[in-house]
Amino acid sequence: MNKIKYPFLNQGATIGVTAPSSGAPTELHKLLTTARDRLESKSYEVLFGDTSWTQDKAKSASAKIRAAEFNKMMSDEQIQLIIPPWGGELLIEALEYIDFDHMKTKWVLGYSDVSLLLLAITLNTGIATAHGTNLVDLRGEYSDDTTDMWESVLSTEAGGSVIQYSSEKYQKEWQFDSPTACVFDLTEQTEWKSVSSKNAKVQGRILGGCIDVVRHLIGTPFGNVTHFREHFITNEPIVWYFENCGMSTTDLRRTLVHMKLAGWFTNCAGILFGRSPANTPVGNYEIEDVYNDLYEEIQVPILYDIDCGHVPPQNTFINGSYAEVELTNGKGTVVQHFI
Template sequence: MSGIPFPLEQRFKRQCPCYNMEKERVIVVSTIYPSALTLNSTFAITAPSSGVPAPLHYKIHKAKSQLEMLCAHVIIGETVWTQQAARSSSAETRANELMAYLTDPAIDAIMPPWGGELLVQVLPKLDWDKISKSKPTWLIGYSDSSTLLCSYTLQTNIASAHATNFFDLNMEALDGTTKQWHKILSAPSRNHVVQHSSPMYQSSWDALFELENPVGFDLDSNTEWKSTTSEAVSFTGRLIGGCLNTLTTIAGTKYAPIKKWRESFEEDTIVYLEWLDWCTAETYRNLWHLKEHGWFEGASGLLFGRPSRSEPSEDYDDVQMIHEFAEEIGLPIIFDADIGHMPPQFTMINGSLATASFKDGKGTLTYLE
């Protein structure tokens, strides 16, 4: 969709036997979509989490050149070029640069160079009221960037795009799954746009970082989606999610009002998550944390990406944990999907209505608006 769909306010009756019309009034709204990307679009690159160390600056220049083939202007912020103490710069500097881009009507999309560790420091320093009243802007990225994306959508109802990072664009021959991000965000309407599971994925970043100028991801393993059901499964809902490592930090805070956001829609949700560098027990604890904060209430199903550098806790592994967690919450889970730190990955639009489907080791994500 292009433009901004106007909010629709009405009452509706939820399909629930405990519904009480005298007590409940729900405002039904439409997700606000930034305008479709075009060849005249302007991108701003800023580092609200980690910046890029000097030895890798040449890759930022390459990524800029690659992106300029798809748009009119690419602006590189000052925060991109610095990195110290696990962040690009002070929280104030990062917030100020991000705010300048988010409230500039000339900016159509914002991409961090990559993720990091401390984006959460920026959230309290943003003027969220001003952001919500500004022109909707595409926020694009993953990893710690999903902390910003998810909070942006939950607080403003503006769609955001969990997809490849700007840094990855330095590679000249990206695979078909990764390259879909621009096609999807350029579409006047995404209704019936389908993403298919990739044929191969990258199991480790080690080989890629040994190369000075790789042309694409090191796709060395066969992709196989899985499910907690014994047969084909599909479920429909509004997408919300990101990196579990960072989203668990904002769950239960004012920066992630998921209950208020969820209740503004008639549809169910699909919560998608991915994680890295955790043992199985730690992953479970963080999923439990989200459950206790209501993240899976009103969901039709969950979609998990491939865990990166995950280790079992004694004889307790991720597969067992995921199956048990599906029973615990009473929802189907599709896992090992193309999401997150083991590329390639789908473009997941927070706030958008979609259907996730699984059958025989393969999967699709179909947008419905």
């Protein structure tokens, strides 16, 4: 029986930036350099891979080049944390070239398309990965309290625990022409919700990501949830978290049924859904109908509008950790145990 392996982030650590999905085109290089400057002002050293600076045909480079650069950073003893610039579209092309057999225990942090790689790493190696902010969202003069937790979470020692709370406010839409000092324009009151009751509590090993892309792991060698459950967590219950970047309600519904039929929801303790810029209704099939239908089928707590994904800010969720998630009167608490 293997156990979950937890990396640790030291203050002043070296951070590697590589783009296994999308890099930054020339006109956006300033976003990367500003984020680098912010991190270096906090005593981190930042090393950029070549893929960070290139973007063409919906990817930073060919699949083999992206994978090779990522593999090199994963094997570099100097680097403690890898943060891609942001997500993208075609990370899945690089998966077959990722060296899962020789990975060192270090943090990989990100979301969106990067969550496909995060979940694959944890499922196949038992190394915990961090779903949270990407690099460019760290370019502000300061971070909001929710985003700012990434350092505390990644600096939690194995055997320890870390607590996070739901945000006070979230960003309704991006306003690129009027950026704020903390990057996000947080204007809307945050309220976590539940399908079955006003309050809820779930606990188990937490796994998930952007559902648009992690669904493509189903049926591949990289998405064997049963193997992970049997070999890394002794069949403990799983709490899934998902966020929908671009799917309609019917596409989301098809995906959730697919996951259920594939056995992903076996011994599931609960499912958390992030706020979404999508969830476009089809006919009169609304997102609440999707959540209700899923609840009727699997009969576990379903929480939604949580701080996760493309409607910032977001909590830092550690794939593989043991999580206790509690909803009380619209407010959320997430305790993650690195055990």
